[in-house]
Amino acid sequence: MMQEHSTERLVRAAHIAEFSARHRLRWLEALPWVAAIAAYFVFPNYLALGAQILATILFVLSLDLVLGYAGIVTLGHAAFFGVGAYTAGMLAANGWGEPVSGLLVGGVAAAAVGLVSGAIVLRTSGLTLLMQTLVVAAMLYELANKAHRFTGGADGLQGMEMWPIFGTFRFDMFGNTAYFYCLVVLFLCWAAARNVVHSSFGRSLTGIRENVGRMHAIGAPVARRKLLIYTFSAALAGIAGGLIAQTTQFVGLGVLNLERSGMALIMLIIGGVGQLYGAFIGVPLYMIAQDRFAEVDPAYWYFWIGLSLVFIVVFLRGGVFGVVERLFGRGKSP
Amino acid sequence: MSETGKGLATVDLCKSFGALSVANSINFNLDAGARHALIGPNGAGKTSFVNLVTGVLRPTSGRLMLDGQDITALPQAQRVKRGLVRTFQITALFRRLCVLENVALAIAERQGVGGDFLRPAGRHRAVIEEAYDVLEMLDLARDALRPITELAYGRQRMVEIAVSLALKPSVLLLDEPAAGVPPSESIMIVEAIERLPADIAVLFIEHDMELVFRVAQRITVLVQGSVLVEGKPADIAADPRVRQVYLGERKH
Numbered sequence: 001m002m003q004e005h006s007t008e009r010l011v012r013a014a015h016i017a018e019f020s021a022r023h024r025l026r027w028l029e030a031l032p033w034v035a036a037i038a039a040y041f042v043f044p045n046y047l048a049l050g051a052q053i054l055a056t057i058l059f060v061l062s063l064d065l066v067l068g069y070a071g072i073v074t075l076g077h078a079a080f081f082g083v084g085a086y087t088a089g090m091l092a093a094n095g096w097g098e099p100v101s102g103l104l105v106g107g108v109a110a111a112a113v114g115l116v117s118g119a120i121v122l123r124t125s126g127l128t129l130l131m132q133t134l135v136v137a138a139m140l141y142e143l144a145n146k147a148h149r150f151t152g153g154a155d156g157l158q159g160m161e162m163w164p165i166f167g168t169f170r171f172d173m174f175g176n177t178a179y180f181y182c183l184v185v186l187f188l189c190w191a192a193a194r195n196v197v198h199s200s201f202g203r204s205l206t207g208i209r210e211n212v213g214r215m216h217a218i219g220a221p222v223a224r225r226k227l228l229i230y231t232f233s234a235a236l237a238g239i240a241g242g243l244i245a246q247t248t249q250f251v252g253l254g255v256l257n258l259e260r261s262g263m264a265l266i267m268l269i270i271g272g273v274g275q276l277y278g279a280f281i282g283v284p285l286y287m288i289a290q291d292r293f294a295e296v297d298p299a300y301w302y303f304w305i306g307l308s309l310v311f312i313v314v315f316l317r318g319g320v321f322g323v324v325e326r327l328f329g330r331g332k333s334p
Numbered sequence: 335m336s337e338t339g340k341g342l343a344t345v346d347l348c349k350s351f352g353a354l355s356v357a358n359s360i361n362f363n364l365d366a367g368a369r370h371a372l373i374g375p376n377g378a379g380k381t382s383f384v385n386l387v388t389g390v391l392r393p394t395s396g397r398l399m400l401d402g403q404d405i406t407a408l409p410q411a412q413r414v415k416r417g418l419v420r421t422f423q424i425t426a427l428f429r430r431l432c433v434l435e436n437v438a439l440a441i442a443e444r445q446g447v448g449g450d451f452l453r454p455a456g457r458h459r460a461v462i463e464e465a466y467d468v469l470e471m472l473d474l475a476r477d478a479l480r481p482i483t484e485l486a487y488g489r490q491r492m493v494e495i496a497v498s499l500a501l502k503p504s505v506l507l508l509d510e511p512a513a514g515v516p517p518s519e520s521i522m523i524v525e526a527i528e529r530l531p532a533d534i535a536v537l538f539i540e541h542d543m544e545l546v547f548r549v550a551q552r553i554t555v556l557v558q559g560s561v562l563v564e565g566k567p568a569d570i571a572a573d574p575r576v577r578q579v580y581l582g583e584r585k586h
Binding site: 199202216 | 427458462
């Protein structure tokens with residue numbers, strides 16, 4: 001009897017220890033950063049593309065937070081990307097070229113749009129929500145198009161002038177600074193996102209995704225939680241947009257269009273939804289494939305992208321990340 | 335009577351969807367410590383009643399009282415905070431999450447740390463320890479780290495009860511706790527209900543008459559949204575009207 005009792009206590013301690021350790025960093029999580037630094041040395045001629053990839057990873061990561069974690073289906077995430085890009089862009093085009101503060105203001109502006117639009121559209125769900133997110137992005141697109149005087153409309157925003165980062169690191173034509181700038185920003189945002197995802201708040205989002213009715217029944221303020229993650233995600237998307245604007249020193253209407261929202265979704269699905277790392281796999285894969293396909297078959301490259309996507313959806317459930325997870329036989333509970 | 339005391343009371347509770355009336359002026363009392371069964375044929379409005387009480391549905395008219403206070407206008411989450419908790423007829427759990435986390439999420443909400451976005455969930459030690467206590471109480475500890483999908487259905491129903499107990503209810507509504515559970519496992523559920531803390535007011539909807547007559551101290555029979563009769567199990571079993579609309583129906 002005594003023996004049995006102590007076994008139970010051992011099992012309890014082991015269970016609790018395992019459960020409590022799930023937020024700890026694993027070695028594998030260093031991989032994207034090692035790869036990003038290695039890529040800098042291996043592909044010195046592709047740093048501009050590399051910076052674009054890093055900023056896009058941040059954008060897709062922000063989408064993963066709402067779609068993968070909270071289960072909020074959206075086709076309008078470009079709205080926040082675009083607000084961040086235009087804010088950072090207009091600041092730089094109007095005499096404030098300081099990059100870090102410009103980026104932060106872009107993030108805050110996007111968060112504000114996320115908060116206000118989220119308070120309205122998140123009352124709905126499913127297809128209605130999908131349409132509403134689409135509409136928000138479409139309205140902002142038209143606004144940017146019509147406000148030619150401020151945004152340059154269809155011609156794009158011209159005349160951005162970026163100052164050196166911290167007054168020291170000048171944006172060079174090879175993209176060295178841009179690459180590391182994007183990498184550092186991505187790292188900081190990833191660290192914040194990772195912390196959120198593993199927090200009690202983050203776990204409650206997973207609960208909302210898994211069974212929203214149950215979350216209501218255990219007394220969780222579901223609407224407030226959804227709005228909070230939507231706003232946080234919008235901020236990250238805005239920072240991603242700001243990065244693209246600052247490193248390319250140009251903002252066009254494309255930052256707000258449906259294609260950008262849709263592409264982010266595709267890249268996330270390729271990588272794996274709701275895993276935090278789907279973006280790190282999906283984005284490089286998509287953008288490099290796009291680059292390669294366009295070179296090999298300039299006329300029909302989009303067809304090959306489509307075909308690959310069909311293959312992934314049919315054969316690689318859970319995206320590339322899902323397959324990797326299964327190969328390593330880890331992680332049954334999301 | 336219990337309109338001023340502890341427990342749950344409905345006063346002339348009505349709900350209709352157009353011409354269809356699912357709750358017809360229901361006056362119902364559930365005192366602290368009660369073991370009360372709500373029975374009735376399919377479509378009698380039993381689950382609608384639970385949905386009205388928990389706030390999933392808004393009543394067309396009438397009032398809801400919890401511990402003497404009017405909760406008619408309170409949203410669902412607020413009612414839960416006041417101790418009004420339910421389980422679902424169809425198991426409603428976080429199916430891909432492990433058993434421990436299903437309970438821990440509920441406890442995090444009750445302790446008010448569910449919105450903490452700074453500290454990792456694993457560092458909320460008090461939440462995890464308490465969740466594990468609940469699992470041990472219901473003999474679920476050995477499955478603590480298994481996802482719900484891997485459990486037998488009877489054990490899933492037990493987790494459903496564990497989650498509701500984690501919320502420290504004063505009033506617990508069990509919507510067909512043994513629905514779909516094979517007879518070999520349903521005894522486990524009956525025993526769990528019998529072991530519920532004595533001060534909780536328990537209302538359960540159930541079709542399994544063996545379970546009803548074993549656990550219930552009082553029974554209310556609902557037919558077409560109205561209370562047909564309420565009384566002690568022996569009186570209900572002997573009531574000719576009940577036999578006619580309910581028990582009789584099953585005999586053909």
